[in-house]
Amino acid sequence: MKKFLPCLLLIVPGLRAAAQTAPENLVQYVKPIIGTQRMGHTYPGATVPFGMVQLSPDTDTLPYEMNGKYNKDVYKYCAGYQYDDKTIVGFSHTHFSGTGHSDLGDFLVMPTVGELKLNPGQAHQPRSGFRSSFSHSNELAEAGYYKVRLDDYNITAELTATNRVGFHQYSFPKSDQSHIILDLMYGIYNYDDKNTWTFVRIENDTLVTGYRQTNGWGRTRTVYFAMAFSKPFYQYGNKKFDKSQVYRGFWGKFDQTKNFPEFAGKQIRAYFDFKTEEGEKIMIKFALSSVSTDGALRNLRAEAPGWDFNQVKKQAQDQWNKELNRVVVQSGSRDEKENFYTSVYHSFLSPITYTDADGQYRGLDQNIHQADGFTNYTIFSLWDTYRALHPLFNVLQPKRNADMVQSMMAHYDQSVHHMLPVWSHYANENWCMIGYHSVSVIADAVIKGNAGFDASKALDACVTSARNGWFEGLNHYMKLGYVPEDKSGSSVSKTLEYAYDDWCIAQMAKKLGRNDVYEEFIHRSAYWKNVYDASIGYMRPKMSDGTFRKEFDVLSTHNQGFIEGNAWNYSLYVPHAPTEMIEMMGGKKPFTAHLDSLFTMHLPDKYFAETEDITRDGIIGNYVHGNEPSHHVPYLYNWTDQPWKTQERVRMILKKQFRPTPDGLGGNDDCGQMSAWYIFTALGFYPVAPGSDEYAIGSPSVDGASIQLENGKMFTIEVKNNSDKNVYVQHLTLNGKPLNRLFLKHEEILNGGTLGFVMGPKPAKK
Amino acid sequence: MKKFLPCLLLIVPGLRAAAQTAPENLVQYVKPIIGTQRMGHTYPGATVPFGMVQLSPDTDTLPYEMNGKYNKDVYKYCAGYQYDDKTIVGFSHTHFSGTGHSDLGDFLVMPTVGELKLNPGQAHQPRSGFRSSFSHSNELAEAGYYKVRLDDYNITAELTATNRVGFHQYSFPKSDQSHIILDLMYGIYNYDDKNTWTFVRIENDTLVTGYRQTNGWGRTRTVYFAMAFSKPFYQYGNKKFDKSQVYRGFWGKFDQTKNFPEFAGKQIRAYFDFKTEEGEKIMIKFALSSVSTDGALRNLRAEAPGWDFNQVKKQAQDQWNKELNRVVVQSGSRDEKENFYTSVYHSFLSPITYTDADGQYRGLDQNIHQADGFTNYTIFSLWDTYRALHPLFNVLQPKRNADMVQSMMAHYDQSVHHMLPVWSHYANENWCMIGYHSVSVIADAVIKGNAGFDASKALDACVTSARNGWFEGLNHYMKLGYVPEDKSGSSVSKTLEYAYDDWCIAQMAKKLGRNDVYEEFIHRSAYWKNVYDASIGYMRPKMSDGTFRKEFDVLSTHNQGFIEGNAWNYSLYVPHAPTEMIEMMGGKKPFTAHLDSLFTMHLPDKYFAETEDITRDGIIGNYVHGNEPSHHVPYLYNWTDQPWKTQERVRMILKKQFRPTPDGLGGNDDCGQMSAWYIFTALGFYPVAPGSDEYAIGSPSVDGASIQLENGKMFTIEVKNNSDKNVYVQHLTLNGKPLNRLFLKHEEILNGGTLGFVMGPKPAKK
The missing domain is CATH 2.70.98.10 (Beta-galactosidase; Chain A, domain 5)
Incomplete structure (x- = not known):
C-alpha cells in the first residue's frame, strides 16, 4: 500500500x-x-x-x-x-x-x-x-x-x-x-x-x-x-x-x-x-x-x-x-509565532554537518577520518552555546546532541593540545573566548541520560582538558584556587567559568561513580569564592600575591578582569551554586534589591560604548542581554523570596529583545544561543546550570506548546489566562497535580505529560 | 632449512x-x-x-x-x-x-x-x-x-x-x-x-x-x-x-x-x-x-x-x-666501472615512487587514489627520457617500466586536458619542453612486448593526446602538416618530434590491428618533410602562409624555430626514417660528409654562449652531446656506407663526456637520460628510434657484460680485443653465428644468448 x-x-x-x-x-x-x-x-x-x-x-x-x-x-x-x-x-x-x-x-x-x-x-x-x-x-x-x-x-x-x-x-x-x-x-x-x-x-x-x-x-x-x-x-x-x-x-x-x-x-x-x-x-x-x-x-x-x-x-x-514541528506552540500573536519559529530556525542552523555523505571528514589533525556511527559536526561556539543551545538540543534534538558530543570527542582525540574543543571551526581550533565548556555540554548530556557515546572516556577527556596547565591560567588556577589577573587576562571570568565547568565534571563523575574525580572537581567548583571581594560585594580581579587589584570599575567591561561583561553582571555568574552565592552576597533580601537595581539603573553612555556585540536595545538598565554571561541572571530571583520577579523580567526581556523584524535582535544570535534562550523562556523554563537535571520555572509567553520527544512521548505545556499583562504564574501543575516547586526536572519532560500554568496579572507572592 | x-x-x-x-x-x-x-x-x-x-x-x-x-x-x-x-x-x-x-x-x-x-x-x-x-x-x-x-x-x-x-x-x-x-x-x-x-x-x-x-x-x-x-x-x-x-x-x-x-x-x-x-x-x-x-x-x-x-x-x-647486478660488466679500468655503475645508479634514481606503502597516492586531480596493482611513479622528464632511459628500462627494469606506463595512464585519466604526461611532477603537469613523448614510451613498451597494461586503452590515450588541438600548435600541425613558426614557437622542433611521436602511434596501432589509427598517424609521421628547406639542406621554420622564415641562422639556438638545439643538429632529428631523411638530404655520400663536418667544425664562441644546460666540454665540434636532440646522431652513420664512423664517434664521446669525477658530466644528467645513453653505448647498441624493436650497433667500451633479464634469461655481450684503440667492430656474432646486420632485435635480447664483438684498430669497411 x-x-x-x-x-x-x-x-x-x-x-x-x-x-x-x-x-x-x-x-x-x-x-x-x-x-x-x-x-x-x-x-x-x-x-x-x-x-x-x-x-x-x-x-x-x-x-x-x-x-x-x-x-x-x-x-x-x-x-x-x-x-x-x-x-x-x-x-x-x-x-x-x-x-x-x-x-x-x-x-x-x-x-x-x-x-x-x-x-x-x-x-x-x-x-x-x-x-x-x-x-x-x-x-x-x-x-x-x-x-x-x-x-x-x-x-x-x-x-x-x-x-x-x-x-x-x-x-x-x-x-x-x-x-x-x-x-x-x-x-x-x-x-x-x-x-x-x-x-x-x-x-x-x-x-x-x-x-x-x-x-x-x-x-x-x-x-x-x-x-x-x-x-x-x-x-x-x-x-x-x-x-x-x-x-x-x-x-x-x-x-x-x-x-x-x-x-x-x-x-x-x-x-x-x-x-x-x-x-x-x-x-x-x-x-x-x-x-x-x-x-x-x-x-x-x-x-x-x-x-x-x-x-x-x-x-x-x-x-x-x-524539524520545526518538534515543538508546536499556541499563540494568538503572529509576531510571537514568527519570533518563536524563527528562533527554532536559528537554533537549528549550527553546529553544521561536517561529514561527507559517505561519513568521511577532515579532522583537527588535517587527516581524513571516517565517522563511525555518528555525524561529525563543526562550528561549536561553546562559550555561547553551552548555556541554552545544547540543553535545548537535549530536549528537542537529543540524537544530534549526542553526535555533537562524539564530534567533540573526535576533536579531542585529534588534538595535540589534548583539549576538548573551545571553538571548533572547520577542522581547526580557533580558541575564541574562554573556559572549557565542552565539559558542560558533555555533563549535561550525561546527567540528562542522553549519553549515546562512551561516557567514561568522555569524562577522562573532560578531566584531561581541565587539568591542562598551559591553557589560559589553568596552572595558576589549580595552584592558587583562582586565575591571577597579572598572569592571565579576564581572570575573574575565567575563574568563575572554570569553577562552573569543574562542577559539571563533578556531577558527571558522581553519576559515573568516579569518586576521586568527583572530590577533585567538586573542590575546584568552589573556587569562585576566591575572587569575591566582600568589601565591595563584587567579584574582583585578584593578583598572584593574593591581593585584589586596586584599579577597578564595576561598570566597565574594559580590562577589568572580565570578558564580554562588566563586574556587575559577571559577579552573578555562579550558576551551579546560586544559594551559596546569594548567601555570600549578604542573603536573599539585599541580594534581591541588588538584582532589582541591575534592571533599573542607568548605564552611562561611556560604558555602553565599550560594550561589545550588542545594540543599545540589547541593554536593560545595566542588564546586558545581548551578551551571554547574564543569560541566567533574570532567573536568579527564583533563589530569592521574590520568584515572581523572574516571571516579570523574562517576559519584559522577551518583549524588548526579540521582534520579528530585520533589526529584531538586540545582539548577536551567537550560533543560536540567543534563540535558544528565547525558546526556553517562551516555554516557561530555563536551564540555569547545564549539567544539572533541573530547569528554573519562568513565565511562558506562549499560550501552550507540545514538544514531540524523540522517545515518542509528548510533553505538553498548557497555559491558562496568559496575556501581556498576565505574566505572573498563579498555579503550576504537572500532569494535573500541583507542582509546588520552582523547578522542573528533565525526566519529567522525558516521561511526557503536561505542565500546566495558570497565569494572572499579579504576583502570586507565596 | x-x-x-x-x-x-x-x-x-x-x-x-x-x-x-x-x-x-x-x-x-x-x-x-x-x-x-x-x-x-x-x-x-x-x-x-x-x-x-x-x-x-x-x-x-x-x-x-x-x-x-x-x-x-x-x-x-x-x-x-x-x-x-x-x-x-x-x-x-x-x-x-x-x-x-x-x-x-x-x-x-x-x-x-x-x-x-x-x-x-x-x-x-x-x-x-x-x-x-x-x-x-x-x-x-x-x-x-x-x-x-x-x-x-x-x-x-x-x-x-x-x-x-x-x-x-x-x-x-x-x-x-x-x-x-x-x-x-x-x-x-x-x-x-x-x-x-x-x-x-x-x-x-x-x-x-x-x-x-x-x-x-x-x-x-x-x-x-x-x-x-x-x-x-x-x-x-x-x-x-x-x-x-x-x-x-x-x-x-x-x-x-x-x-x-x-x-x-x-x-x-x-x-x-x-x-x-x-x-x-x-x-x-x-x-x-x-x-x-x-x-x-x-x-x-x-x-x-x-x-x-x-x-x-x-x-x-x-x-x-x-639492482646494479642486473647488468654486470667486465672492464680492466676502474674508471670505466665507476662511470658505468654510476650511470646505472643515476638511471635508477627517477622516476620516483609516488605511492604510499599502502598504495595510496595523490592524483593529478589532487584527489587521493588507490594504485590498483601497480606502483605509481612521478617525475617523468619525458622529452629527455623517452630517448634511452625508458628503452633501457624495457631491458633492465621491464616490470617497473610497465608500472610507469600505468602511472602515465592514471595521469591521463585524471587530466582535464585529456593529455598523457609531458612532464609529470608530483601530481602536477609542469608542461616543460615539447612533444607528447609519453606515446614513445608506451609504443616502445608495446612493441617490445612489455605491455603489462591495457594496450588498447593506452593507444586511445595516445591518439587523444596527439589530436589535442589546443596543445602547442597541434591544431595547425594537423591542418597544415607542420607547426607554423608565427603561430607557435620552436615550431620545427615540434614538427619533427610530433612526426616521430606519430610514427610511434602508428607502430603501436599496427601491432594492435587498429588500421584506421595506423593510416592516420603513419601519414602524419611524414610531416617532418614539410619543414625541410631543400635549398639550404636544413630543416627551417615555416610560416603559416607556407613560406620559410627569412631570418635564419643554422648555428644559433636562439629563436630559430628550435629548442635546446640549433638547426644544424636538430635537422638530423628523424629517428624513425633515417633512410628517407638521408635521401632527402642528398644521399649517403654527401650526408656522410655533412655528418663528419658536425663533429669537426668549429662552433664560434658566440653560439656556445647561448647553448643551454651544458659546459664547453659538452660540445664536440658543433655536436652537442650535453643536450638531448643529438643523442641518436652519432648512430646515423649506420645508415650510410661508413658505419665504422659511428663506432669511432661513440667511443670518442664516451671518453670525452663521461669521467668519474665531480665535473665528469658534460651536461645535465636529465633524470638519467644521459646515463642511459652511456649504458647502451658502452654495451655496444642503442635505440635510435624507440617504438622500433631494433637497436643500432655501435662499439662497446666494456670488455663484456651479462644482463640478467627479468624473464630469468641471461643476455651476454662478449667483446674480444677491445682497447682504447681497438674501437672498430671487425666481426659480430649472435649465439656464435655471424650477425650480418647493423642492428640487434629486442627479442634477441629477450631470448637470452650471446652477442659477440671482435674489435680491431681499423675500420672493417665492408
Whole structure:
C-alpha cells in the first residue's frame, strides 16, 4: 500500500494537508530576515537544518585590515549581509549565523549580463563592478529558500539547498553576454590576503571542481567544491589578482586566462559565458566537502541528482517543517509565532554537518577520518552555546546532541593540545573566548541520560582538558584556587567559568561513580569564592600575591578582569551554586534589591560604548542581554523570596529583545544561543546550570506548546489566562497535580505529560 | 632449512661473500659525487632505487627571483648541491637528479650546537647563520649512504634512506645547547615566496608531523611528513618569517613561538633542543607521503620500525647492489666501472615512487587514489627520457617500466586536458619542453612486448593526446602538416618530434590491428618533410602562409624555430626514417660528409654562449652531446656506407663526456637520460628510434657484460680485443653465428644468448 501513496498524493494533493499525520505548516512563520540588520549577524539565505551549505547573499566585501589597521566595519559583515545595504555582490556558500567574529563566505557566485566585469566595484558607485543593486521589495527569504531580483541585470536569483549542496536558479534576460562569475577571492573579512591558495579545474563544459584554502580564524582551513551547471558554458576564463606570482616559467606557453581548464593562485576570479533567451533559467548545483573534490562530487550525486529546483526547494522546506514541528506552540500573536519559529530556525542552523555523505571528514589533525556511527559536526561556539543551545538540543534534538558530543570527542582525540574543543571551526581550533565548556555540554548530556557515546572516556577527556596547565591560567588556577589577573587576562571570568565547568565534571563523575574525580572537581567548583571581594560585594580581579587589584570599575567591561561583561553582571555568574552565592552576597533580601537595581539603573553612555556585540536595545538598565554571561541572571530571583520577579523580567526581556523584524535582535544570535534562550523562556523554563537535571520555572509567553520527544512521548505545556499583562504564574501543575516547586526536572519532560500554568496579572507572592 | 640461514650467516658472515648466489659488490663503483660540479646537476645524498626520498645536503639557498628578476645562479642549484661550495645549509628530503630546472628541497634539517640561529646566513660570512663549513676530505658519498663532518659544530652527519623514509644520524659534541632545525622555508629555488602554506604539529616529544604546499613548477604541490626523533627534545619552538600575517586575533592569547604544539604559516623555521654528551648520536626518521601525515606515519612504521642506522644503511646498499647486478660488466679500468655503475645508479634514481606503502597516492586531480596493482611513479622528464632511459628500462627494469606506463595512464585519466604526461611532477603537469613523448614510451613498451597494461586503452590515450588541438600548435600541425613558426614557437622542433611521436602511434596501432589509427598517424609521421628547406639542406621554420622564415641562422639556438638545439643538429632529428631523411638530404655520400663536418667544425664562441644546460666540454665540434636532440646522431652513420664512423664517434664521446669525477658530466644528467645513453653505448647498441624493436650497433667500451633479464634469461655481450684503440667492430656474432646486420632485435635480447664483438684498430669497411 505504501508504494501507491505518493501516487495518490499526486492525484489528490489537497488530501494531504487534511491528513491527520501531516505536520502543521510552520515554515510560514520563519523569517530568516530577522536579525540581518545591525547586530543580529544572521543571514537570510537558504540552508537546511544543521546543513553544511549556507547559500546566502553577501552585500559587501570589506578587508579585515586596511592600511595595516583592523577595519572595524568588517564586524558588521559576520554573516555577509547587512539589511541596510543597497547592493549584492553575489551568493556565497558558507556563513556563520549570529557570530561576533567573521569568517567563511566561500565561493561567491554572481550572475551578470553585458560587459564582463571581474571586479565587485564599490557600493556607492553604481555599475562600477559586477555587484548589483537590489531592493527588499523584490526579495523573499524563507526557510530553505531565498529569492531576489538583481536590478542591474534584470536577473532573478533563487537559492535553495540540500545538506551539502547549494542549488542556484538564475532567470536571465535575453543576452549574448550572460555570465556566471565564480569569485574565489571573496571571503567574509579579509578580501585580499586571507586565501593561502585556490585551485580550479574545468572538468568539462558543465562541471567545475576545486578548493579554497584560507588562513585566519581557522589557521589552515580547506573547503572543496564541485559546481555543476544545467547548461553548458560556451567559453570560460579567469583573471588573477595576485599581487605577486613568483613562477611564470613554462606557463607562458599557453594562454591560461581563457579556456585553459586548470588554474590556481591566491586571488582568482573565474567566469563562465552563456547566450540566454528571455527568461531562460540556468541552474547551478554547488556541492561542498571537507575531504576532496571527489567528496564534493559524491555529495552532489548523493543529494542532488536531478535538476528540479522546485523539488529541491520543497524537500528543503519539508525538512524544515519536520524539524520545526518538534515543538508546536499556541499563540494568538503572529509576531510571537514568527519570533518563536524563527528562533527554532536559528537554533537549528549550527553546529553544521561536517561529514561527507559517505561519513568521511577532515579532522583537527588535517587527516581524513571516517565517522563511525555518528555525524561529525563543526562550528561549536561553546562559550555561547553551552548555556541554552545544547540543553535545548537535549530536549528537542537529543540524537544530534549526542553526535555533537562524539564530534567533540573526535576533536579531542585529534588534538595535540589534548583539549576538548573551545571553538571548533572547520577542522581547526580557533580558541575564541574562554573556559572549557565542552565539559558542560558533555555533563549535561550525561546527567540528562542522553549519553549515546562512551561516557567514561568522555569524562577522562573532560578531566584531561581541565587539568591542562598551559591553557589560559589553568596552572595558576589549580595552584592558587583562582586565575591571577597579572598572569592571565579576564581572570575573574575565567575563574568563575572554570569553577562552573569543574562542577559539571563533578556531577558527571558522581553519576559515573568516579569518586576521586568527583572530590577533585567538586573542590575546584568552589573556587569562585576566591575572587569575591566582600568589601565591595563584587567579584574582583585578584593578583598572584593574593591581593585584589586596586584599579577597578564595576561598570566597565574594559580590562577589568572580565570578558564580554562588566563586574556587575559577571559577579552573578555562579550558576551551579546560586544559594551559596546569594548567601555570600549578604542573603536573599539585599541580594534581591541588588538584582532589582541591575534592571533599573542607568548605564552611562561611556560604558555602553565599550560594550561589545550588542545594540543599545540589547541593554536593560545595566542588564546586558545581548551578551551571554547574564543569560541566567533574570532567573536568579527564583533563589530569592521574590520568584515572581523572574516571571516579570523574562517576559519584559522577551518583549524588548526579540521582534520579528530585520533589526529584531538586540545582539548577536551567537550560533543560536540567543534563540535558544528565547525558546526556553517562551516555554516557561530555563536551564540555569547545564549539567544539572533541573530547569528554573519562568513565565511562558506562549499560550501552550507540545514538544514531540524523540522517545515518542509528548510533553505538553498548557497555559491558562496568559496575556501581556498576565505574566505572573498563579498555579503550576504537572500532569494535573500541583507542582509546588520552582523547578522542573528533565525526566519529567522525558516521561511526557503536561505542565500546566495558570497565569494572572499579579504576583502570586507565596 | 631456510629459516636457519640468517642465523648461520650471523655466525659466519664471511661465508656469505663466498656463496655462489651472492651478487657482486658493485656498490663500490658507484660515485654519487659524479656530476655534482658544474652542469651535471646530480646530488650526492642518500636514496634507494626509484625512492620517494632523496635525502641530500644542500649548499645554498638562492631565491628564484631577486628584485623582480630571474636569478641566474639558482640554475646551478637544481639538485641543491654544488661541489665548489664551502658550506652546507642542511639536509633536505627531495631532489631532482640532473634536471635543467630546479624545484623540491622539501624539509631541510640541520643540526647545530651553541647559540640558536634560525637564519641560514651567508656563504661568504662564516658563522653568520646556521649553515656550517665542511670539506670534501670529511665527506663520503656512496649509493644509499652519505656522511659529512659539519666543521662549525663538530657534528658528524650521516644519512641513509628507505623508499619513503630519510634516516639521519647526527653525532653531537657535548653541549647543553644542541639543536635540530627544521626549516620549512627552504626550497630549491625561490627561498622566499614559493611556499603557499606550511603546517606543523608537535604530536609528542619525539614525533612531529606536518606538510608543505608550494607553488612554482608544480603549481599546487603538497608533501606531507612525519618526523620521529630517537631522543625526546626537552623544548621546541618556531619563528615565523612571513612578510605579512593577516590575522592575529586570538593567537595573542598564548605564546605560540615556544612549546605551543601547532603552528602554521608561509615561512617558518622550527627548532628542537637537546642536551648531548660527547659523541651522542641523535637519529631522525623522516617519512614522506603525498597523501597525508597519516600516510607518512604509515610509511614510517612500514619501512623503518627500528632505530638501527647501520641496518637501514645496509638494506639500502643491498637494494642498490641487487639492482646494479642486473647488468654486470667486465672492464680492466676502474674508471670505466665507476662511470658505468654510476650511470646505472643515476638511471635508477627517477622516476620516483609516488605511492604510499599502502598504495595510496595523490592524483593529478589532487584527489587521493588507490594504485590498483601497480606502483605509481612521478617525475617523468619525458622529452629527455623517452630517448634511452625508458628503452633501457624495457631491458633492465621491464616490470617497473610497465608500472610507469600505468602511472602515465592514471595521469591521463585524471587530466582535464585529456593529455598523457609531458612532464609529470608530483601530481602536477609542469608542461616543460615539447612533444607528447609519453606515446614513445608506451609504443616502445608495446612493441617490445612489455605491455603489462591495457594496450588498447593506452593507444586511445595516445591518439587523444596527439589530436589535442589546443596543445602547442597541434591544431595547425594537423591542418597544415607542420607547426607554423608565427603561430607557435620552436615550431620545427615540434614538427619533427610530433612526426616521430606519430610514427610511434602508428607502430603501436599496427601491432594492435587498429588500421584506421595506423593510416592516420603513419601519414602524419611524414610531416617532418614539410619543414625541410631543400635549398639550404636544413630543416627551417615555416610560416603559416607556407613560406620559410627569412631570418635564419643554422648555428644559433636562439629563436630559430628550435629548442635546446640549433638547426644544424636538430635537422638530423628523424629517428624513425633515417633512410628517407638521408635521401632527402642528398644521399649517403654527401650526408656522410655533412655528418663528419658536425663533429669537426668549429662552433664560434658566440653560439656556445647561448647553448643551454651544458659546459664547453659538452660540445664536440658543433655536436652537442650535453643536450638531448643529438643523442641518436652519432648512430646515423649506420645508415650510410661508413658505419665504422659511428663506432669511432661513440667511443670518442664516451671518453670525452663521461669521467668519474665531480665535473665528469658534460651536461645535465636529465633524470638519467644521459646515463642511459652511456649504458647502451658502452654495451655496444642503442635505440635510435624507440617504438622500433631494433637497436643500432655501435662499439662497446666494456670488455663484456651479462644482463640478467627479468624473464630469468641471461643476455651476454662478449667483446674480444677491445682497447682504447681497438674501437672498430671487425666481426659480430649472435649465439656464435655471424650477425650480418647493423642492428640487434629486442627479442634477441629477450631470448637470452650471446652477442659477440671482435674489435680491431681499423675500420672493417665492408
